[in-house]
Amino acid sequence: MFLISHIWLDNQFQIIISESASAHQKILNELTGRGGIVVLNNRQDNLLGSVIVNGKRSVWTLTKAEGVDPIV
Template sequence: MFLVSHIWLNNQFQIIISESASVHQKALDKLVGSGGIVVLNNRQDNVLGSVIVNGKRSVWTLTKSEGVELNERN
């Protein structure tokens, strides 16, 4: 899971991408406190992506921390 937010600040879009909800909220609060406006909030639950290795499609984690979580479950 990762969180994506788009904030309009100083005539530019600021984009926050986080894996942690608490870190994401702190960054949002800081930008909104500076006068930013939240335009879009998304949550992506896609834990696994895929890559092609030696001509074969393989499942691959999107981030290092998600990979650690998967290894701990097994």
């Protein structure tokens, strides 16, 4: 699961993507405190282990704990 929010601040959109609800809320509070307006809030379930990297969906795992250990 990851959270996506779009914030309008300083005449541009700020996009926040987080795995942690507490960290996500902390950033939202900070940006709205600076005058930002929350335009969109979404929760995306991560059933296939994909994330968005540079605007493209990737099959990379979300956390190091979910990934495969490197071969030494």
